[in-house]
Structure formats: structure tokens, C-alpha cells
Amino acid sequence: xxxxxxxxxxxxxxxxxxxxxxxxxxxxxxxxxxxxxxxxxxxxxxxxxxxxxxxxxxxxxxxxxxxxxxxxxxxxxxxxxxxxxxxxxxxxxxxxxxxxxxxxxxxxxxxxxxxxxxxxxxxxxxxxxxxxxxxxxxxxxxxxxxxxxxxxxxxxxxxxxxxxxxxxxxxxxxxxxxxxxxxxxxxxxxxxxxxxxxxxxxxxxxxxxxxxxxxxxxxxxxxxxxxxxxxxxxxxxxxxxxxxxxxxxxxxxxxxxxxxxxxxxxxxxxxxxxxxxxxxxxxxxxxxxxxxxxxxxxxxxxxxxxxxxxxxxxxxxxxxxxxxxxxxxxxxxxxxxxxxxxxxxxxxxxxxxxxxxxxxxxxxxxxxxxxxxxxxxxxxxxxxxxxxxxxxxxxxxxxxxxxxxxxxxxxxxxxxxxxxxxxxxxxxxxxxxxxxxxxxxxxxxxxxxxxxxxxxxxxxxxxxxxxxxxxxxxxxxxxxxxxxxxxxxxxxxxxxxxxxxxxxxxxxxxxxxxxxxxxxxxxxxxxxxxxxxxxxxxxxxxxxxxxxxxxxxxxxxxxxxxxxxxxxxxxxxxxxxxxxxxxxxxxxxxxxxxxxxxxxxxxxxxxx
Numbered sequence: 001x002x003x004x005x006x007x008x009x010x011x012x013x014x015x016x017x018x019x020x021x022x023x024x025x026x027x028x029x030x031x032x033x034x035x036x037x038x039x040x041x042x043x044x045x046x047x048x049x050x051x052x053x054x055x056x057x058x059x060x061x062x063x064x065x066x067x068x069x070x071x072x073x074x075x076x077x078x079x080x081x082x083x084x085x086x087x088x089x090x091x092x093x094x095x096x097x098x099x100x101x102x103x104x105x106x107x108x109x110x111x112x113x114x115x116x117x118x119x120x121x122x123x124x125x126x127x128x129x130x131x132x133x134x135x136x137x138x139x140x141x142x143x144x145x146x147x148x149x150x151x152x153x154x155x156x157x158x159x160x161x162x163x164x165x166x167x168x169x170x171x172x173x174x175x176x177x178x179x180x181x182x183x184x185x186x187x188x189x190x191x192x193x194x195x196x197x198x199x200x201x202x203x204x205x206x207x208x209x210x211x212x213x214x215x216x217x218x219x220x221x222x223x224x225x226x227x228x229x230x231x232x233x234x235x236x237x238x239x240x241x242x243x244x245x246x247x248x249x250x251x252x253x254x255x256x257x258x259x260x261x262x263x264x265x266x267x268x269x270x271x272x273x274x275x276x277x278x279x280x281x282x283x284x285x286x287x288x289x290x291x292x293x294x295x296x297x298x299x300x301x302x303x304x305x306x307x308x309x310x311x312x313x314x315x316x317x318x319x320x321x322x323x324x325x326x327x328x329x330x331x332x333x334x335x336x337x338x339x340x341x342x343x344x345x346x347x348x349x350x351x352x353x354x355x356x357x358x359x360x361x362x363x364x365x366x367x368x369x370x371x372x373x374x375x376x377x378x379x380x381x382x383x384x385x386x387x388x389x390x391x392x393x394x395x396x397x398x399x400x401x402x403x404x405x406x407x408x409x410x411x412x413x414x415x416x417x418x419x420x421x422x423x424x425x426x427x428x429x430x431x432x433x434x435x436x437x438x439x440x441x442x443x444x445x446x447x448x449x450x451x452x453x454x455x456x457x458x459x460x461x462x463x464x465x466x467x468x469x470x471x472x473x474x475x476x477x478x479x480x481x482x483x484x485x486x487x488x489x490x491x492x493x494x495x496x497x498x499x500x501x502x503x504x505x506x507x508x509x510x511x512x513x514x515x516x517x518x519x520x521x522x523x524x525x526x527x528x529x530x531x532x533x534x535x536x537x538x539x540x541x542x543x544x545x546x547x548x549x550x551x552x553x554x555x556x557x558x559x560x561x562x563x564x565x566x567x568x569x570x571x572x573x574x575x576x577x578x579x580x581x582x583x584x585x586x587x588x589x590x591x592x593x594x595x596x597x598x599x600x601x602x603x604x605x606x607x608x
Contacts, residue, residue, distance in 0.1 A: 051217045054355055055363075058218060059111040060267065060348040061104055064119035064315030065340035067155065067450070068126020068138040070385055072096035072373065073341045074473060075452025076411030080320070080343050080370055083280040094343035094371050097141050098385065101378035103345055103371045104145060113352075115213050116146055119315035119337070120153025120226055120271030123167065125450050128396050128472040129388055134159065134173050136185045137388040143189040144380055149211050151224025151269035152194045153315060158477070160238040161206060168192050168207065179391060193224025193269060196250035200243040209254050212263055218352050220265045220359075221258040223251050223309075227272040227297070227316060232502065232562055233447070235555055247272060248304040255308050264358040265350070266309045273317035273337050274298040275506065281320035281344055281368050290332040291325035296505060299325060302335050310359035311348060311366075312336070317506070320344055322366040334366045344368045396469030401586025402595035403464055407453040409474060415520060415606060419474065420449055420511025421599035423578075426585030427481060428513040430576060431551040437483025437573045439551035441491075441537060442513035445561045448553065448578075449511070450476055464595050466586055475579045479553035484569030489544040492535060494565040496527035502562040512603050513551075521607040534605070553578050 072078045072095050079091040108114045122142060123135035130138045142150075156164050162174075170187025172178040178185070195209030210223045227233075230244045251268050258266055274296035276285045285293030291302075298314050302325040305312065309327075311334040318340035324332035338344040351363035389396070409419030427442035451473045456463050486494070495518065499507045504526055512518075519534035535542045542548075552566065554574070559567040575581075590596035 051354065054353060055360065056113055056218060056352050056354065057111075058220065058350040058352050059108070059114040060311070060313075060346075060350055061107055061114065061116045062118060062313045062336065062346045062348065063100070063338040063342060063344065064271070064313070065121040065153070065318050066118070066123075066138065066142075066342050067121055067340065068123050068130030068135050069095060069341040070097045070129055070137060070141055070381075070388075071127065072099075073343070073451060074470060075406050075454035076408060077341065077451050078343070079411070080339060081280045082370070083278070083282055089280060092370055093373050095341045096371070096373065096377075097145070097342060098377035098381040099373055099375055100342040100345065100371045101141075101145055101381045102375050103369065105378070106375075107345070107347055107369070113215055113218060115215075115220065116148050117222060117267065117269055117313055118142075118147060118150035119269045119313045120151045120224075121155045121315060121340075122150055122153070124153070124155025124158040125476050127451075127476065128469040129385065129392055131472065131476045132392050132395065133179050133388065134163065134176065135167065136179065137384065139167055139185075139188050141381060141384055143186075144384065147190045148213060149190050149222045149224070149269070150192060151271050152192050152197065152207065152226050153271035154226055154230040154233050156192070156226075157230065157234050157238045161242060164192070164207075193222065194226065195223050195254050196225040196228065196245040196247060197230075198243050198245060200241055206242060209250075210258060212258070212261075217354060218265075219263050219357065220267060220350070220352070221255075221263040222267050222269055223254045223258070224269040225250050225271065229502065233560060235560070236558060247301055251309060252306045255306050259308065262357065264308070264356065265352060267350075268305060268309050268312045270298070270301065270312055270314045271316050272297050272301060273314045273319060274321065274323075274335075275317060276319055276321045276323075279319070281339060281370065283321070285321045285323040291323050291335075294321055294323050294325070294335075298335060302327070302333065304328060307331065307333075309333070310350065310361060311364060313346070315340075320368050322346060322348075322368050331361060333361065334364045336366050336368070338368055343371055345371060392469070396467060396472075398468040399465050400468050400471055400583040401466040402590040402592050403453055403455060403466055404595040404597045406455050407596075407598045409449040409452045411452045412601075414601060415446075415507070415509035416511065416601045416604040417446070417449065418598040418601045419453060420444055420446065421514070421601055421603065422453075422585075422596075423449060423475070423582060424511050424513035425599070426582050427551050427578070429585060430581040431481060431483050436575055437481075437551060438549045439483045440549050441516050442551040443494075443556065444511040444552070445556050445563075446508055446511060447561060448475070448477065448479070448555065450474055464592075466590075468583065471583055471586065472579060475582055477553075477555070478577045478579055479555050480577055481551060481575040481581055482554050482557040482572050483549055483551045483575065484557060484566075484572045485547050486550050486566070486569050487544065488542040488546050488548065490565050490568055491542060491548060491550065492530070492532060492544065494563050495530045495535065497563050497565055499529040500527040508561050509604070514603070517603050517605070519605040519607060523607060551575075
């Protein structure tokens, strides 16, 4: 079925209503919308006369964690798992903005009341096609998708608050300028919401805290927040001068404000998520009861967010679920997430009562749908990709190495991944020379491995060839490598921090270089999961009193991802970027005649 024409919408400046920028304390603040006023009973009756029928079904289409994946994601990262009627599972190739556009446009057909929302991380950690141009291509694509609103995610802050403001308001990049001759980046047609991100001196929100979607007498408020723990997962410099407040307190605060303005239907866009018991997109996480099949931070948040919020659209964990979790009154409430990378979208029906102005919660229905690659491509998205692809081609298509098979990273299902091993081996080799840092060990945060290396890439440019664009997709942050001194005790503490404290519920297992081994005992809890006497370097037990030179990226060295032990490191020496290190290693250790084989991923012994 061909893509349908795009919807007509107000101009970007009117629709976003973001106000003027004001630079204060090194961060940028956008104006909060003016009071909309409280409707009277006469107003409600007038709406009913103008639009017959007491209730109307509003279609809410949503997605999250796109991360600039305009093209289909590489390797297994581009699949979704589907449970079959006989209980077996099937991998379905999915994703790519050409197909996402077709899916959304097709889904809107026959739905005169349709709103499209997202739950953050639309940009950041993006493949080269978008990342090379500071994600301008992705914002342009989202405009074409007719996205109505999104919350910010942690990755919206990868390049700092000022760059996020440019994404909203437009203008050329302050250093790289305009990328296309005669064209100035227009910015987002949709508002970015950041209700819980405030200037730490003034307490004012960085961006709009909420927006109200209106159509033929229907009014639905959207409140957007990112996870309170954003400072733990982004570089500190990018969020300097900002404070990230509690998600629940913030949502409840602005729900009251919306109610005072006569908006009783509210959807929360929350860049925080959960972990369903199954990785299949069509898993029923309400079996045997509401919310019993999901765990993680979003469960606690959902149980505390005021009952006046009608649905929660979530993200961050890159998982797929459409659950109901009891609200504070004990009433089941819809909580959804559409995995990541544009592989799924969620279709939720909200039944709106014109007389009360509220959602009939008992009528809310929601399901995730696959963005499959069997449907026609949206021609306008194909043209967008081709346009930006021509600009990127001289860099993106340059071969940097060769592999003999898929090397799983983001798509792996084990704590230690073959691609994680490859990356840490590259880092160790680059920083082992005395004049480069004298590294004995290299460690890599798993979240920094953004994709797989696919033997046959989606573009089909040549089996086994790794291009610069593909390696950039794996390591898109251009983090500078750092070598530092850690005592054996500090190193052991860091290993325990993988599975304790803020990482206990969602362990972040560091990828480790060749020669570093230990046992991870998942039958135990917390820090006890690390078997201390199993931690060895080249077969020798780690000595708590000895000093080791350890290589890692600057994000980890700053304590990112819940590893404060690394902040205690001494004698830091900064080296090349993580991407440069990876590409150098691929070039030195592979060729068309002798491609690199996937590492065995046998350094961490897992006990289950």
C-alpha cells in the first residue's frame, strides 16, 4: 500500500510555541506556554453541539529510542522477535525510516483523531548518516513523519544543552556551519518536552514541560520527562548547570497545572523503562495479571504517578511491551514501549469523553506493531536518505577492515559480547605502549557498543567489508580514550559496581580485553555476583594492593554508567578516540584475504 499524503499542520513556530531563548548560567531556557484558561460548562456544551457524539476514539501512535537510525539497523539489531502460536520464536527484519513512515501513514488511515508522540532518544548515538551531520537528517525525517511531540531522553544531551536548543529552534552548527549550500537547518516542527530538566540556579525548565494537543474539541496534554539518573549516563560537560528532578514529582506537578487549565486527559512521555520477562514484542506482560510480566524502574514510577494521568509512553531500556500497571488507586493503566531503532510502533486507542474532557480508562487498548521491510518504502524518506547519503558517501563508504562473519554487539544475548571483546582488544593494543599509556587492561561500557558488525550490511556494499560508516555506527560518540592508575581493590570495586547499587536491577557488564578473566555468578545477588578470587590478569589473581594501568573511554573514566570507582583513578593520560582506535585495529588485523573472525567471548564465565 503506498504511503498516504502527509497531514496538514500549523507552522513549526506556532506549533512548537517554544518562546525566545534566554542564556542563563551557561544553559538555555525556553518559555513555558501561557495559561489556556479553564472551560465552563457552557464551553463543554458548545463542544458537544459542534461535534456530535459524547465519546470519540483518539489514536495515539508512539515510538522511542530511534537514535538516528534512518536506515535499517545492522545485523541482529535490525530484527524483532515474535512468538509464534506454537510457542516458538521468529526473527523479523524491521526498522528503517522509509518503512516507519509507511507504517505510521498507513496506520493513520481511517482515524480522523490521530496524534503521534515519542519518548526520547530520537537523536544521539546515531549512525554516521545522521551523526556526521549532528542529527539534522533525523530531525528533518521526524518532521516528515508528522511527529507531534516528544520528551527528551538522555542522548538528546550528548552534545549539550545548547545543541539541543538548536535541534528545537534551528540554525547552522556553531562550528561546522551549514551542511548544504543555501540551506539553513529549520529545526523541529514538534516540541521537545523536558519538564524535569531545570536550570539549577533558577529552577526554571530548560524546555517546555508540556504541550496540549487539540483537534475538533478534543484536548490531550502531554508531559515529557527524562530519567532522573541522566547525569549518570551522559558526559558531565554536556549538562553543566542543569538539574534533573524526580520523574513522579514532576509529572504530578504538571498534571495539576494542566487540570487548572481545563485539560483533564493527560499522557506522560517518560524516558525511563522496564524489562519484560520475554524479549518478544508480542509477549503478554499482563499474564497472569496486570504488570506481572515486567520489572524495572518504570514499574515503581507507574505505581506512583497520579491516577489523573491516563497512559504512560516510555523508553530507554529498548524493550517492547504494552502492559497495564496499577496506578495509585489500584486501577490498571496502560504503559508502553516500542523497543528501539524504529523497529516497532505502538498503536493505542484513547476513548475521549467530550462531556468530562477525560479519557475513559476502561476503554484504553494498546499493541505494538512491527515496522516490517516487506511494505513499500516512503518515497520522500528515500529521497531524504539519498540526499544526505551523497554528502556522507566520501567518508561513509571508505573500507576500514574485513570480517569473516557477523560480530554481535548490541544484538548479542550474553553479558560478554564478541564485539565487546574486539573493541577492548583494540583499545588495549592502542594504549599498551609506554608512551601511549602503558595499559594492561581495557574496559568498555556495554551501552557504548551501539550495533553489531554485520558480514553483509543492510546496504549490501560487499560481504565482509567493514566501512567507516559501519564502524561509526558501532562507536558513534567519538569518546577520547584514557589510561589511568587503579589499585587492584579499586578495580574489584568497579567490577562489583556492575551488579550492585544503581546497576543491581539492570547490570551493566563491562566488556574486558584479552587476558582479563573472572566468574560472574548470577545465582547470587548484588556485589556477591563477582567471584573475587576468580578475577585474574594473564592467569594471575588481581592483587588488591597493586597498581594497574587501565584503559577506558572518557565517559567511563568520569564515573559514567554507575562506576564511581573509576573517578578515583590517578595519572590519567588521554589518547586517540575510541573510533580511531577501532578502525586502526581493524586495518592492522584484517584484509580481504584474511578477514577477522569473531572473538569467542570466553573471558567472563557466567554461572546461572
